[in-house]
Amino acid sequence: MNKRIWKKICWIWLNITCLLVIVIALFYVIENISGRKAWERYVKECEARNQTAASDKEKTYLWIEDILPPPVDEEKNFANHPLFKEVFRRAKEGLPDIHSDENKDLDESLEIWRLLLRIRGYYWHWLGEPDYTKVCRADLKKIEKYSKAHGYEDIPKEECISFLLEKMEPGLVGYENIRKALKEYPQCRYPIEYEKGYDATLPHLDVLNKISTVALMRALLKQSLGQNNEALEDLFFIMDLGDTLSQGRMMMDVVCRGVIYEKALNVIWEGIESDFWTPEQLEQIQKRLKKWNIRTNLRMAMVAERTFINNALKQDPHGFFAKDPEITFMDDFPYECIKKLIPTGWSYRILLACNKRIDQILSEFDAENRYFNVDRPLWDFTDFTDELNVKGVPKWAMRYAYHIGIFGVDKILKTQFGIDAAQVACALERYRLENKKYPDSLEDLGELFPKEELPRDCMDGEVLRYRTTDTGYLLWSVGWDKKDNEGVRFLYQKYDALLYYKDWVWEITREKIGEEK
Numbered sequence: 001m002n003k004r005i006w007k008k009i010c011w012i013w014l015n016i017t018c019l020l021v022i023v024i025a026l027f028y029v030i031e032n033i034s035g036r037k038a039w040e041r042y043v044k045e046c047e048a049r050n051q052t053a054a055s056d057k058e059k060t061y062l063w064i065e066d067i068l069p070p071p072v073d074e075e076k077n078f079a080n081h082p083l084f085k086e087v088f089r090r091a092k093e094g095l096p097d098i099h100s101d102e103n104k105d106l107d108e109s110l111e112i113w114r115l116l117l118r119i120r121g122y123y124w125h126w127l128g129e130p131d132y133t134k135v136c137r138a139d140l141k142k143i144e145k146y147s148k149a150h151g152y153e154d155i156p157k158e159e160c161i162s163f164l165l166e167k168m169e170p171g172l173v174g175y176e177n178i179r180k181a182l183k184e185y186p187q188c189r190y191p192i193e194y195e196k197g198y199d200a201t202l203p204h205l206d207v208l209n210k211i212s213t214v215a216l217m218r219a220l221l222k223q224s225l226g227q228n229n230e231a232l233e234d235l236f237f238i239m240d241l242g243d244t245l246s247q248g249r250m251m252m253d254v255v256c257r258g259v260i261y262e263k264a265l266n267v268i269w270e271g272i273e274s275d276f277w278t279p280e281q282l283e284q285i286q287k288r289l290k291k292w293n294i295r296t297n298l299r300m301a302m303v304a305e306r307t308f309i310n311n312a313l314k315q316d317p318h319g320f321f322a323k324d325p326e327i328t329f330m331d332d333f334p335y336e337c338i339k340k341l342i343p344t345g346w347s348y349r350i351l352l353a354c355n356k357r358i359d360q361i362l363s364e365f366d367a368e369n370r371y372f373n374v375d376r377p378l379w380d381f382t383d384f385t386d387e388l389n390v391k392g393v394p395k396w397a398m399r400y401a402y403h404i405g406i407f408g409v410d411k412i413l414k415t416q417f418g419i420d421a422a423q424v425a426c427a428l429e430r431y432r433l434e435n436k437k438y439p440d441s442l443e444d445l446g447e448l449f450p451k452e453e454l455p456r457d458c459m460d461g462e463v464l465r466y467r468t469t470d471t472g473y474l475l476w477s478v479g480w481d482k483k484d485n486e487g488v489r490f491l492y493q494k495y496d497a498l499l500y501y502k503d504w505v506w507e508i509t510r511e512k513i514g515e516e517k
Contacts, residue, residue, distance in 0.1 A: 035345025116174030132269035197308035258415035286426035420455030421506035
């Protein structure tokens with residue numbers, strides 16, 4: 001080949017290469033600068049809004065230090081109980097859980113907690129769990145089957161229940177200890193390391209869940225024996241355990257609080273179904289329920305989601321681009337190198353999308369008017385790029401932003417419906433006990449539940465729907481689709497193995513009084 005032609009070809013390739021380098025460099029510069037500037041503009045807008053905010057509710061909290069719970073008097077802090085100190089110590093040092101089978105020889109002082117926390121695992125499957133969302137009563141026949149399997153034939157139901165209570169007895173020393181501590185220490189702030197964000201350990205949640213389940217079991221057994229006051233004490237104990245999480249900032253704190261509250265709701269519902277509670281007890285329960293508003297924790301939980309994301313991106317701008325575990329042909333080293341080639345501007349834009357998504361959820365949920373002002377289900381994955389007004393974000397990144405808070409919000413609002421319905425149910429039962437029938441409308445409750453104080457449906461802001469039936473009554477929320485289906489439960493969408501019903505329902509069927517399943 002002619003030398004001159006060869007030089008010309010090399011010169012062309014050199015120019016093309018230089019042009020490509022310049023184009024790529026410009027792409028990185030433009031993407032990084034524009035993405036960072038868009039994020040910085042958002043931060044400045046938030047800071048300006050905070051300076052003129054009339055209340056904390058109107059502020060936008062962006063960083064971990066903004067959401068830390070206030071300090072409490074450590075001498076009155078329930079979280080300083082020896083059980084929780086030990087639980088957090090073990091989690092921090094990577095030791096097995098107290099109730100784990102890996103602990104062969106526990107210190108004598110810890111054995112009472114091991115016995116308490118293992119009660120649920122030993123005995124819960126022998127006692128059918130009530131579920132007001134499915135109109136499912138506690139299955140006491142399981143207790144009889146268990147008793148007969150251990151050589152107790154043809155003994156009365158009361159003796160079967162007493163037998164199970166005796167089997168629980170070894171763990172009740174720890175149970176009573178916790179119950180006593182809750183009365184003595186009115187404040188609670190668990191030692192959660194919020195600065196670790198999603199990596200913070202939350203070992204107390206499992207412990208609270210197990211103890212509340214033991215309380216649920218005891219309440220159901222006491223109900224079966226007709227021991228009203230004892231059952232009520234266990235019910236209020238469940239409520240107190242849930243209230244220890246009121247200072248929690250993480251979504252898991254709030255969700256766990258809802259799980260514990262639902263245990264209390266199932267005890268209340270079971271007692272109403274079996275005509276167990278007295279008018280005085282129903283009034284006490286109604287007053288306690290009135291203080292419960294788990295929705296007030298929703299805002300802080302969503303704000304915490306924001307701060308964890310923001311702080312994680314501070315430490316690693318490419319944190320959104322985590323390795324897909326299904327990619328097996330690429331080891332960590334080349335993947336980390338490839339990840340660093342992604343423009344940081346993309347991270348800023350995704351971060352902006354996540355923050356705006358949280359702003360959207362917070363604006364749609366009006367805590368004061370107590371309803372979620374959204375016209376589509378949270379799990380409806382539509383393209384909402386224009387809605388959030390974030391330009392240059394890939395669709396898959398917007399999908400990531402859209403997932404934020406979905407299941408936490410869903411769980412919290414369903415639990416809040418249960419709390420609201422249980423309040424009204426207590427008033428309805430008090431009315432029935434006094435008048436031998438249910439009222440035709442909720443407004444007829446009068447002083448038992450003043451009209452202006454009736455709970456609102458958290459989906460549309462209207463008063464909870466109510467109608468009597470041949471055997472009792474229904475209370476219901478219109479659910480995510482905001483269509484009133486007259487309290488009919490049926491599946492309308494399935495996502496990630498979760499079932500969603502059009503109406504959320506609280507149902508009482510008086511024909512089941514005295515029945516055993």
